Structures are given as C-alpha cells and as structure tokens.
Amino acid sequence: MILESRTWDELQPGMSAELRRLCTVDDFYAFAAASGNYNPVHLTERDGDGDGRADATAPGMFVGSLISAVIGNLLPGPGTRYLSQSLDFRMPVHAGDELITHVVVTGKDPDGTATLSTEVKRISDDAVVLAGTARVAAPVEKLRFDDIEVPGLVVQRHRHFDALIERAEALPDLRTAVVCPEEEQSLGGALLSAERHLIVPILIGNPDRIAAAAKAMGRSLDGYEVIATGSDAEAARKAVELVNAGQAHAVMKGHLHTDALLHPMLDKAAGLRIGRRFTHVFVMDVPGVGHPLLVTDAAINIAPDLATKVDIVQNAIELAISLGIAVPKVGVLSAVETVNPAIPSSIDAALLSKMAERGQISGGQVDGPLAMDNAVDLGAARTKGIHSAVAGQAEVLVVPGIDAGNMLAKQLAYISHAEAAGIVLGAKVPVILNSRSDSAKARLASCAVAAIHHFRMGAA
Structure with missing residues (x-):
C-alpha cells in the first residue's frame, strides 16, 4: 500500500x-x-x-x-x-x-x-x-x-463446528453408551452434550466414581441412566451389548484406554464389525480454512497397508458426505508429489488414486501422492505444475501412518489453533473418541459429527 x-x-x-x-x-x-x-x-x-x-x-x-x-x-x-x-x-x-x-x-x-x-x-x-x-x-x-505492510489476522473462530452443532441439535438425541465417565472431563463432556440435545447418555462404569466426578463439578445425575460395572473391560463389553441390542446408537470414550474401549468391538462373534477396518478421523475446524478438514488415520492404524488405506479413504469419504461435502476431495499425502519407489507411501497414494478412478473407491475424488503444501494450497500446486480437482483444494487428508497423522493433527491444533472432533468409523455405530485435553467445543463437535453421520447412514 x-x-x-x-x-x-x-x-x-x-x-x-x-x-x-x-x-x-x-x-x-x-x-x-x-x-x-x-x-x-x-x-x-x-x-x-x-x-x-x-x-x-x-x-x-x-x-x-x-x-x-x-x-x-x-x-x-x-x-x-x-x-x-x-x-x-x-x-x-x-x-x-x-x-x-x-x-x-x-x-x-x-x-x-x-x-x-x-x-x-x-x-x-x-x-x-x-x-x-x-x-x-x-x-x-x-x-x-511505498512499503506499508500490516500482518494479516486470522480470527480464531470455529464457525464450522458451530454450524455442525446447530445442525445436530435439530436431529433426534443420539442414545450413546458412555464408557467409564469416571472423571470430570469425560463426564462433563457427556452431560454438556446432553444439555445441548445432541445425545442421551447412558453412563457405564463404577457408579461411585461417576457420582464423585459429578459432585466435584457440582452437577446432578438425576434423570441420567447409570449402569454399574466392575472394570473398564466390563464397561466396554456392556456398551457393545447395548449397541447389539439396539439400545444405544453410538459409543463414547470416557476415562479408559482406547485399546480397552475397542477390544470388545473387534470380537468376531459378538463385536461391532461390519466388514471394514476400524479407522479414525479427526474432523478439524482450522481458523482461516473455508471448510472442515478431515485428517485420517491418526489414532488407530499404526502402519496401514494398502487394503487398510482403502477402508481409511472410503470411511472418510462417507463421513465427509455426511458433513455436507457433496463430492469430497481426498488428498493422499506423502513426502513428495511424484511416485518414488524408495518411498512406499507415494506408491500407495498412486494406487489409491487409480483405484478411485476405476470405481474401487467411490463417492469422492482421490489424488496422490501429494505433499502437504500442494494438497492444501492452490498456489503451491500450480507452481509445481499439478493440475487436478484435488490438488490445492483437499478436504480430506490421508496420512501415510499414525505418526505422521498424529503430528499433523497436533500441529493444526497447537500451532494453527484448530479444534478437533474425533470419531472412529467402520463399526455398526459411530465411536466418539475424545482426548482428555479436548475443549468443550471439541467434545460437542464430536457428538454432533457422530449424530449427523449416524442419522444419514441410517436413512441411506
């Protein structure tokens, strides 16, 4: 200026x-x-x-x-x-x-x-x-x-989550088995989501610890169903039983390890499998980005092979469609944007792109390999001569493995001030996976995403 x-x-x-x-x-x-x-x-x-x-x-x-x-x-x-x-x-x-x-x-x-x-x-x-x-x-x-330049400002407002929560509030309350809500954060997230008419929580775990957590928050459990169990494993199994009996339509993680929560769901006879791998998606509201950004898989599959990545991509596409993205643009990330035989993730990315082209992955546009810059920045993509419907405009980011995904999600959260909703897909019902450090907004958004996806898939 x-x-x-x-x-x-x-x-x-x-x-x-x-x-x-x-x-x-x-x-x-x-x-x-x-x-x-x-x-x-x-x-x-x-x-x-x-x-x-x-x-x-x-x-x-x-x-x-x-x-x-x-x-x-x-x-x-x-x-x-x-x-x-x-x-x-x-x-x-x-x-x-x-x-x-x-x-x-x-x-x-x-x-x-x-x-x-x-x-x-x-x-x-x-x-x-x-x-x-x-x-x-x-x-x-x-x-x-001649050289006045003022730094740009990005307002740290999470408008995408606000819209998702408002949309979910108009849906029926989702009956949710909350496993071991035995400390203030996990119980508080469930109760807050109930107050916003996102879920109807069924509290499963040690009733004394659940009551103590409620007391510490100055909250009453009047009107909430509490099912007593003797251990984390028993609480997780009970949640699976409620789902199989049609009494719960989602599961929410409380104060227990993720492995303990998912173990009974993976049981081949009595679990919640529906044919695909369980995969995790972070739905992220990044200030300054004009749409929700989905990052997958950053929490469950450590070093996924190609078959697992097919499920990771397909699950994410279906969730993105539920969230209102008609034809999701999926960028499969690697360290480079060209196929390099020395970088296995670049080969997997190219194969996933071709599989989508041939209809083996459906519902979205898939392109890869893409590096992070040319996946999300149109200018970077054009500079490197990459022209596709996805490059520079990706709405879903598929990472090579759990380490890259976890780092990417946390960088977005702690450096770009994003909020993240966590959900596991591939089971009969959505599994809401929150971290102890999640904010109230992130917990509400996780429940909203689960409700929106459940009711769309149920109607499909």
Whole structure:
C-alpha cells in the first residue's frame, strides 16, 4: 500500500477522500479482541439485546474507526494527529453491510490544524449511519510510504463446528453408551452434550466414581441412566451389548484406554464389525480454512497397508458426505508429489488414486501422492505444475501412518489453533473418541459429527 500525505499548506476547503469497507463478523471479533469490548450484541451467535435473534451488530467505535482510516491514510494522510472527533450514530450497522466513509476538508486554522466533515453511509440504501466533525493537526512535511505492510489476522473462530452443532441439535438425541465417565472431563463432556440435545447418555462404569466426578463439578445425575460395572473391560463389553441390542446408537470414550474401549468391538462373534477396518478421523475446524478438514488415520492404524488405506479413504469419504461435502476431495499425502519407489507411501497414494478412478473407491475424488503444501494450497500446486480437482483444494487428508497423522493433527491444533472432533468409523455405530485435553467445543463437535453421520447412514 502506498500512502502519501497532504500537508497543511496543500489542504484546501472542499478537498475530499473516501474508502469503502464490507463489514464482516470476523471484523467484529477482531475488534472485540483488540478493544476488550465483549458486548454480546456484537457477536454473531449471541442474542445480546434479548429479542430472540442473534445480533452481529457492529460496535459503534468500529464504525467510527473507519473515519480514522480515511484521515490516517488519505486526507490529510500519514503524519496526521487526531485532536478531536464528534460522532453522531444515526442507525446500526450489521455484518454484511458495505459502507463508504467520506471525509471533506471544511476549514484551516493558522496554528496548523484543519477541520473535516466526516460521514459514513451504507451503500445499499445511501443511508447515513454515522456523521461528525474531526479536528486534526495536519502534517507540515510531505510524507510518502511505498512499503506499508500490516500482518494479516486470522480470527480464531470455529464457525464450522458451530454450524455442525446447530445442525445436530435439530436431529433426534443420539442414545450413546458412555464408557467409564469416571472423571470430570469425560463426564462433563457427556452431560454438556446432553444439555445441548445432541445425545442421551447412558453412563457405564463404577457408579461411585461417576457420582464423585459429578459432585466435584457440582452437577446432578438425576434423570441420567447409570449402569454399574466392575472394570473398564466390563464397561466396554456392556456398551457393545447395548449397541447389539439396539439400545444405544453410538459409543463414547470416557476415562479408559482406547485399546480397552475397542477390544470388545473387534470380537468376531459378538463385536461391532461390519466388514471394514476400524479407522479414525479427526474432523478439524482450522481458523482461516473455508471448510472442515478431515485428517485420517491418526489414532488407530499404526502402519496401514494398502487394503487398510482403502477402508481409511472410503470411511472418510462417507463421513465427509455426511458433513455436507457433496463430492469430497481426498488428498493422499506423502513426502513428495511424484511416485518414488524408495518411498512406499507415494506408491500407495498412486494406487489409491487409480483405484478411485476405476470405481474401487467411490463417492469422492482421490489424488496422490501429494505433499502437504500442494494438497492444501492452490498456489503451491500450480507452481509445481499439478493440475487436478484435488490438488490445492483437499478436504480430506490421508496420512501415510499414525505418526505422521498424529503430528499433523497436533500441529493444526497447537500451532494453527484448530479444534478437533474425533470419531472412529467402520463399526455398526459411530465411536466418539475424545482426548482428555479436548475443549468443550471439541467434545460437542464430536457428538454432533457422530449424530449427523449416524442419522444419514441410517436413512441411506
């Protein structure tokens, strides 16, 4: 951006400048973070004025700051100091409104100050939303800046999870066997999901420990079904029995090891197998990414062979379709984007791509091998000469093995501030797999993903 000032000598009454700005919800969150003004009337999912509707009304001073942008950038421009500003707010501004801010020089004083008329209009109906007068100390020397660069901001808002939770709340509550919810995090996640009408939890485990966890949180278990068991293994087996009896339509991990939870599900006679491998998917809401990002398999299959990867891809495609991605774009990751016989994952990726092309994997577009950059960044893909429906636009990332998947998911969570919902597929019902470090949003999203997938597959 090039900025050049108008000095006090250059200013003449009648000079004007203007800027346009489309107001977005992210603008309001960024303003809240910068100013410390958390008034819920300005936040999109909140009903801050009690009228029964979410608001997303622009903060008044955010709209006022648009005037300072014109004054600081254009008229008089760099070097200008504000002395005073009057603000007459005429009507509210909402996310989606496009505004034009207009500044006109109305006078000059010998002391180096200038007076400006300031006005903000809504473009759609030419309505004045803000008017006022500014008094500034104009620059006395000509200033020009050719290399102004301000770092971009990514608002850490998890809009995809908000949408999934809202969608799941409209579905019937999912009867869920919660295995060993014997400490505060696992029990709290189940109860919170019940309060949001995502699940009906059936609490299975040591009743004394479950009650102690509820007491520690100051919560009551009145109205919740508790099934007493003597061990983790017995609790996991009971969950499987409830599913097979049609009394539960999902299983949720509590305070026990994943191996102990899954072991009875894998029993060939009495388990929950349906023909495919059990595979894990992280559904990730990454700030700044315009769609949920699915990472698989990062938790169950350690070093999957080609046959297992076929199930990993197919399960992920079906989940992505449930989440609203009509034809999922699946990027099969490797260290390189060309087949290298010395890198087995690149060969598997090419085979999976060809299998999808021949209909052995269905419902999505599969391409590989792709390196991480050209899987998710269109510019990187084009730079390397990769042209496909998937390259640079992948919605599902298939990793070579559990170590790469686990690292990728945790990098997204801890460096890119993503939230992750965890779910196991390939069983008769979805298995909700949360980590002890998961946030309340991640636990709600995991239950929402399970409910959405269950009811779509049940209706299919």
